[in-house]
Amino acid sequence: MICKQNRTALPALRSCNTAGMLACIRSAAVYGIEASTVAIEVDVSFGLPGFTVVGLPDASVRESRDRIKSAIRNSGFTFPRHRIIVNLAPADVRKAGSSFDLPIALGVLAASGAITRRDVDDVLVLGELSLDGAIQPARGVLPVAAAARSRKFKGLLLPEGNSREAAVVEGLDFYPVRSLTEAVDAINRPNPVVLTSEQQGESTEALHGDFADVRGQLLARRALEIAAAGAHNVLLSGAPGSGKTMMARRTAGILPPLTFDEALEVTAIHSVAGLLPDGRGLVRARPFRAPHHTVSDIALVGGGSNPRPGEISLAHQGVLFLDEMPEFSRHVLEVLRQPLEDGMVRIARAQRTCEFPARFVLIGAMNPCPCGYRGHERRVCRCTPHQIAGYESRLSGPLRDRIDLTVGVSALPPAELTGDAAGESTAAIRVRVQEARARQQARLSATGVSVNARLAPRILRTVCALDAGASRLLATAAERLDLSARGYDRILRVSRTIADLAGQERVSADHVAEALQFR
Ligand SMILES: Nc1ncnc2c1ncn2[C@@H]1O[C@H](COP(=O)(O)OP(=O)(O)O)[C@@H](O)[C@H]1O
Ligand SMILES: [Mg+2]
Numbered sequence: 001m002i003c004k005q006n007r008t009a010l011p012a013l014r015s016c017n018t019a020g021m022l023a024c025i026r027s028a029a030v031y032g033i034e035a036s037t038v039a040i041e042v043d044v045s046f047g048l049p050g051f052t053v054v055g056l057p058d059a060s061v062r063e064s065r066d067r068i069k070s071a072i073r074n075s076g077f078t079f080p081r082h083r084i085i086v087n088l089a090p091a092d093v094r095k096a097g098s099s100f101d102l103p104i105a106l107g108v109l110a111a112s113g114a115i116t117r118r119d120v121d122d123v124l125v126l127g128e129l130s131l132d133g134a135i136q137p138a139r140g141v142l143p144v145a146a147a148a149r150s151r152k153f154k155g156l157l158l159p160e161g162n163s164r165e166a167a168v169v170e171g172l173d174f175y176p177v178r179s180l181t182e183a184v185d186a187i188n189r190p191n192p193v194v195l196t197s198e199q200q201g202e203s204t205e206a207l208h209g210d211f212a213d214v215r216g217q218l219l220a221r222r223a224l225e226i227a228a229a230g231a232h233n234v235l236l237s238g239a240p241g242s243g244k245t246m247m248a249r250r251t252a253g254i255l256p257p258l259t260f261d262e263a264l265e266v267t268a269i270h271s272v273a274g275l276l277p278d279g280r281g282l283v284r285a286r287p288f289r290a291p292h293h294t295v296s297d298i299a300l301v302g303g304g305s306n307p308r309p310g311e312i313s314l315a316h317q318g319v320l321f322l323d324e325m326p327e328f329s330r331h332v333l334e335v336l337r338q339p340l341e342d343g344m345v346r347i348a349r350a351q352r353t354c355e356f357p358a359r360f361v362l363i364g365a366m367n368p369c370p371c372g373y374r375g376h377e378r379r380v381c382r383c384t385p386h387q388i389a390g391y392e393s394r395l396s397g398p399l400r401d402r403i404d405l406t407v408g409v410s411a412l413p414p415a416e417l418t419g420d421a422a423g424e425s426t427a428a429i430r431v432r433v434q435e436a437r438a439r440q441q442a443r444l445s446a447t448g449v450s451v452n453a454r455l456a457p458r459i460l461r462t463v464c465a466l467d468a469g470a471s472r473l474l475a476t477a478a479e480r481l482d483l484s485a486r487g488y489d490r491i492l493r494v495s496r497t498i499a500d501l502a503g504q505e506r507v508s509a510d511h512v513a514e515a516l517q518f519r
Pocket of ligand 1: 213214215216217238239240241242243244245246247412417
């Protein structure tokens with residue numbers, strides 16, 4: 001039936017024998033984790049058959065011409081044998097990716113008459129086409145849906161595979177489609193679908209394991225609880241098999257559940273990276289990312305000509321675990337420093353700069369020496385002092401300065417590993433972490449940060465009210481241990497979090513003493 005419309009429309013175009021027909025469809029370009037709208041104007045006119053795309057399309061957009069042609073033909077429409085010019089406006093926004101396939105194809109069909117409405121300006125359209133006319137899920141649908149809503153569009157025409165993700169945004173008419181034919185139908189006879197997003201996701205501990213599985217290791221567990229409570233970065237140093245990976249993974253679960261806004265931001269990052277779990281709506285679980293030590297700097301911090309988030313942004317609001325931290329290349333560890341400080345990464349490109357949020361708890365793990373058995377009770381270490389020093393120096397001073405807690409982890413004796421004394425559960429620890437975070441938030445509400453780890457030195461002194469004993473202990477420690485200014489601040493920050501876990505407004509000597517253990 002649609003083909004018939006098509007056939008009747010083309011003669012009309014032919015008969016007018018003038019400049020041709022123009023159509024306009026709206027879509028959006030995603031940059032960083034934000035989307036901006038793009039108008040797709042298609043002009044079909046007489047002249048030598050051709051298909052040109054102008055308006056700063058990158059190679060991937062220009063490439064889509066052949067896909068569009070095949071998809072149109074294989075869906076039973078006629079591809080106009082005329083001169084086709086597609087203009088993507090505004091021309092100064094770089095357009096990348098394959099999600100312009102569908103809006104361009106619809107524009108061509110509208111300009112050639114297969115679609116009865118030529119100006120579809122109240123609906124945003126995106127989707128990638130296969131040669132047979134099927135529509136593939138696209139990256140970054142959540143930011144596009146959010147942009148559609150904030151720019152007051154009425155609807156969103158999108159790949160069906162992205163519906164769960166888009167449904168997170170309320171107040172839009174959704175047209176989820178599986179093929180070009182369905183998309184044409186949705187424009188000709190709009191019949192919006194009510195989408196409901198799945199609000200319940202898998203819990204973080206179901207995903208990453210429960211702390212109840214971890215036996216013993218009281219000191220490391222305590223360090224990770226403090227880290228979660230104040231969002232401090234931690235370094236675990238211990239022999240292979242001592243449970244470092246196991247505990248790091250479970251730390252994501254003791255962080256408080258994501259708020260809706262946090263979940264939205266996390267979902268947007270994963271949406272842009274094309275990593276949303278199949279058909280899933282909002283990401284509800286705190287992320288846990290563990291890139292291998294051979295990771296490149298771009299894969300770690302993000303980048304590329306059309307910038308994509310890296311591992312540190314995929315870990316946003318969760319845990320970034322760097323196992324065998326000294327094995328990471330020096331350069332990769334260096335590029336980590338700025339985001340650790342700022343909580344986000346800024347990627348500068350000639351046209352514009354984009355920012356990806358990257359606020360995570362860093363958990364580094366390392367062996368105590370290259371062979372891994374220094375200080376082991378039952379095994380012998382064969383490393384020379386020179387080798388050990390070389391290994392340790394691979395973590396530069398400035399990087400260590402950003403790690404508030406360091407804890408040694410020793411392998412459990414076999415008897416304890418097989419015993420049946422279960423550890424405290426993730427849920428129980430999370431309650432304490434949540435309470436400690438609530439206290440920090442209440443205290444810091446005026447400072448613009450919400451966790452102790454992010455306190456600037458200037459504010460740190462004013463919010464860490466030390467009692468007399470704590471002041472004395474800290475002064476003695478500073479002298480004996482020859483603490484640097486940064487080292488001193490670290491102890492102060494960690495003491496503050498320990499006091500918050502204890503529910504105390506004043507930092508006492510006990511809290512400082514415990515913080516000193518984790519140097
Ligand atoms: N404290 C522990 N409690 C329970 N199991 C443990 C513990 N430590 C180690 N294991 C077991 O040993 C395995 C290896 O631990 P892993 O976390 O990979 O060690 P690491 O990262 O320190 O090399 C774990 O999968 C777990 O089965
Ligand atoms: Mg490990």
